[in-house]
Amino acid sequence: MSAVIAREIDMAFGSNGLKTQVLFDVDLEVASGELTMLVGPSGCGKTTLLSILSGTLKPTGGEVEVMGNVITRMKDSEKVILRRRRIGFIFQQYNLLPALTAAENAAMALVADGMPLKVAAEKARVVLETLGMGPHADKLPRQLSGGQQQRVAIARAIVHEPDLVVCDEPTAALDAETGRQVMELLKDAAGGPGRAVLVVTHDNRIYRYADRIVAMEDGRIVGDSRLGTLPEGLHAH
Numbered sequence: 001m002s003a004v005i006a007r008e009i010d011m012a013f014g015s016n017g018l019k020t021q022v023l024f025d026v027d028l029e030v031a032s033g034e035l036t037m038l039v040g041p042s043g044c045g046k047t048t049l050l051s052i053l054s055g056t057l058k059p060t061g062g063e064v065e066v067m068g069n070v071i072t073r074m075k076d077s078e079k080v081i082l083r084r085r086r087i088g089f090i091f092q093q094y095n096l097l098p099a100l101t102a103a104e105n106a107a108m109a110l111v112a113d114g115m116p117l118k119v120a121a122e123k124a125r126v127v128l129e130t131l132g133m134g135p136h137a138d139k140l141p142r143q144l145s146g147g148q149q150q151r152v153a154i155a156r157a158i159v160h161e162p163d164l165v166v167c168d169e170p171t172a173a174l175d176a177e178t179g180r181q182v183m184e185l186l187k188d189a190a191g192g193p194g195r196a197v198l199v200v201t202h203d204n205r206i207y208r209y210a211d212r213i214v215a216m217e218d219g220r221i222v223g224d225s226r227l228g229t230l231p232e233g234l235h236a237h
């Protein structure tokens with residue numbers, strides 16, 4: 001099953017005379033149960049495409065379906081609810097709230113959906129334990145290493161059991177060994193049957209964690225490991 005289906009996506013920034021087109025007629029399906037990596041040089045449009053696929057940015061053309069919902073035709077208020085319930089987000093800079101503990105940070109998606117903080121933090125604690133973070137659940141972000149903070153961010157992204165987890169450069173701020181550990185956790189904990197994980201990266205050290213690699217260049221998809229069309233030097237395994 002496809003978690004995301006994008007058809008003929010165009011994206012331009014700016015207006016009239018100063019328009020810059022950054023995505024050209026992109027078609028992409030992201031399968032559930034797989035870790036798909038979107039790779040390519042800086043500025044080729046990866047983050048822009050990720051933002052469009054997860055409903056945080058509206059494309060200038062084309063259509064996006066997330067778990068059967070055509071988000072490009074949804075009202076903003078409906079998209080907020082869909083994102084909150086069905087999508088988890090992980091960023092390079094963990095974006096944890098400094099005044100909240102690891103458990104409270106990890107609980108945010110549940111709290112945003114109306115669950116009392118105490119109950120949500122207990123659920124988050126269970127997820128943190130699966131990520132090896134049990135002993136750190138009551139610490140503040142500044143008391144944690146980068147790798148530990150990224151584990152909290154993974155917990156926050158999966159605590160509400162979303163259908164899709166999107167990650168933008170999740171290992172860019174981490175050393176090689178910590179990046180490898182974070183990817184193992186992402187693949188095991190975030191992945192799994194029925195859930196799609198979409199990772200944007202240009203960190204070639206983590207390409208081997210992909211089930212599928214999709215390559216972009218200059219706003220277009222130029223290769224796909226599934227089709228055997230990856231450019232030279234890019235391999236899924």
Ligand SMILES: Nc1ncnc2c1ncn2[C@@H]1O[C@H](COP(=O)(O)OP(=O)(O)OP(=O)(O)O)[C@@H](O)[C@H]1O
Nearest residue numbers: 013014022040041042043044045046047048049202
């Ligand atoms: N809000 C915006 N307004 C204008 N231009 C933008 C905006 N966001 C992105 N761009 C431009 O769109 C192009 C693609 O940017 P994007 O961040 O998607 O690339 P990327 O492949 O993710 O790059 P990186 O790997 O460096 O993060 C770039 O030329 C960027 O300058």
